[in-house]
Amino acid sequence: xxxxxxxxxxxxxxxxxxxxxxxxxxxxxxxxxxxxxxxxxxxxxxxxxxxxxxxxxxxxxxxxxxxxxxxxxxxxxxxxxxxxxxxxxxxxxxxxxxxxxxxxxxxxxxxxxxxxxxxxxxxxxxxxxxxxxxxxxxxxxxxxxxxxxxxxxxxxxxxxxxxxxxxxxxxxxxxxxxxxxxxxxxxxxxxxxxxxxxxxxxxxxxxxxxxxxxxxxxxxxxxxxxxxxxxxxxxxxxxxxxxxxxxxxxxxxxxxxxxxxxxxxxxxxxxxxxxxxx
Ligand code: PMM
Numbered sequence: 001x002x003x004x005x006x007x008x009x010x011x012x013x014x015x016x017x018x019x020x021x022x023x024x025x026x027x028x029x030x031x032x033x034x035x036x037x038x039x040x041x042x043x044x045x046x047x048x049x050x051x052x053x054x055x056x057x058x059x060x061x062x063x064x065x066x067x068x069x070x071x072x073x074x075x076x077x078x079x080x081x082x083x084x085x086x087x088x089x090x091x092x093x094x095x096x097x098x099x100x101x102x103x104x105x106x107x108x109x110x111x112x113x114x115x116x117x118x119x120x121x122x123x124x125x126x127x128x129x130x131x132x133x134x135x136x137x138x139x140x141x142x143x144x145x146x147x148x149x150x151x152x153x154x155x156x157x158x159x160x161x162x163x164x165x166x167x168x169x170x171x172x173x174x175x176x177x178x179x180x181x182x183x184x185x186x187x188x189x190x191x192x193x194x195x196x197x198x199x200x201x202x203x204x205x206x207x208x209x210x211x212x213x214x215x216x217x218x219x220x221x222x223x224x225x226x227x228x229x230x231x232x233x234x235x236x237x238x239x240x241x242x243x244x245x246x247x248x249x250x251x252x253x254x255x256x257x258x259x260x261x262x263x264x265x266x267x268x269x270x271x272x273x274x275x276x277x278x
Pocket of ligand 1: 022024063064065097116117118140142188190191218219220221222259
């Protein structure tokens, strides 16, 4: 049975897995080829994600594709803030995908209620302070070891699930120490970030061990390369069926949310899992 509680409240007995629709406002994003770079296109795509039932729309202005260069603060603000303002007017729940506390602050002022930080606060220590100062905001702390430019050189693990769990635990300690409330925190294993394909599969198999940390989990596998390697799909959009298989599995395992490029098929798959098991 669905409860009446807010769909983004991470702490209750059973809650269906949420779908976070991806809106990359970048000329060089990993999986959509910069399709939504133009403001009008971005807003149009945001409307589409909303109409298809996205619980959250994740607006990002900086590509984190392996090897990507950083974007300037000004460019990032210019890309994401007008789009967030527009989507809030539509009534969407918006998260901002950023590592910069300045962008997080401006996005919160524009109505974003979730900050999705792929660096988990490591890229800029001031991020934790911003989140601590905004107690109504949820914060996704992803597992990360370094910027995209060199993250593929940071893939050495003794035992990947244990190491990622410990490193996420360190992030949590630092966030709590900065004054962030436990209820604000959502963790993410950072699939594809400083990880090779085997690491990604091991983390997906071992998610229950990360759930033991006691925080809701967000997982982003949508169109990522390791899926293309498995099913022989060079083109990112051809990895959608493989992505959907993982969403179904994650919904069965009661993961808090999935971050995906398409929304409707994922909502449908989650509906099926709900009907079968919950
Ligand atoms: N992956 C990307 C960007 N942001 N955020 C979270 N929380 N988790 C992820 O796995 C994640 C992310 C890179 O993928 P994209 O270029 O397709 O957006």
